[in-house]
Amino acid sequence: MSESHAKQIPVQLESRIQKLASDAPTQPWLNKQQKQALKDEIKQLLKQHNAQLVAHYYVDDELQALAEETGGVVADSLEMANFGAQSAADVLVVCGVRFMGETAKMLSPEKTVLMPDLEATCSLDVGCPAKEFAEFCAQHPEHTVVVYANTSAEVKAIADWVVTSGNALQIVRHLKEKGEKIIWAPDRHLGNWIEKETGIEMIRWQGHCIVHDEFKSFELDELCTKHPQAKVLVHPESPASVVDQADVVGSTKVLLNAVQTMPDKEFIVATDYNIFYKMQQLAPEKQLYVAPTGGHGATCKSCAHCPWMAMNGLENLRDCLRNMAPEIVLDEEVRKKALNSVQRMLEFSRQAGLVQTK
Structure with missing residues (x-):
């Protein structure tokens, strides 16, 4: 086994990821009138709580539109993190998956960060448990630890750098120029692409996005x-x-x-x-x-939609604003450690012109 393929996901963990995905609840069907009533109430609650919606491109289009209409943002994970950090809102409502809510809380501990469903996770996050990853990193103490944003706060707390797909190439090239050896986690395909593009060989954790x-x-x-x-x-x-x-x-x-x-x-x-x-x-x-995801004989030619992103809906968005829950809460020691690697990423990205600064 080559060094770049040093850590495979255990079969039992792979099974757990697939089960979590298959068990993800779907949103109820709503007619036009029901949707409009929910949107009207959500807009009212956002104003009432001085809250802003921070939505990812992969959530339902009605949530994306609602974020745009109410002064929030629709963005990738890097821009979501940057927007939340600079927002004057007291409350951030993150429509996406849990690691995005955690990153918002890291950068804005004084703000209340809500999510429609805290069970909305990510196969990359689930597939890289902090305890196992820490043990893996301890075997290579001379390596710089670079983790993809699609990881838990606990994993980010272990890392030296956090990256997104929007800045990973630039950051890894920067580290290569400094002569650093790299541990990469968790997405094996993104890691493989970065290796080919940069010419660096990394020790790669073998996670993947199920979509x-x-x-x-x-x-x-x-x-x-x-x-x-x-x-x-x-x-x-x-x-x-x-x-x-x-x-x-x-x-x-x-x-x-x-x-x-x-x-x-x-x-x-x-x-x-x-x-x-x-x-x-x-x-x-x-x-x-x-692009097609189904093989020959499959019932679905393209099922390219994250089941956890699909857990964000108008009803649970309304409910989280009504109840001011569920809320992202992080252990303060973990938050501070994870914040170091996230801030390093944001500062690099700002200097490189990858994100806008107000």
């Missing part, structure tokens, strides 16, 4: 044959065989920019399909196709 991991290169070949003019946009959490077929590889922000600025009229997109809301908002004249 991006399912994109199929042979099915993508067939879709490209049907749409020969379409450009292929791929998030680097996808398998190498899919990344290799891409015209553009990058974070959600990079993929959004590609749709908006490239002259092509058709795009095949290999990431969570809820990004289509923002893509079509930015480029309404473009034709978008979801």
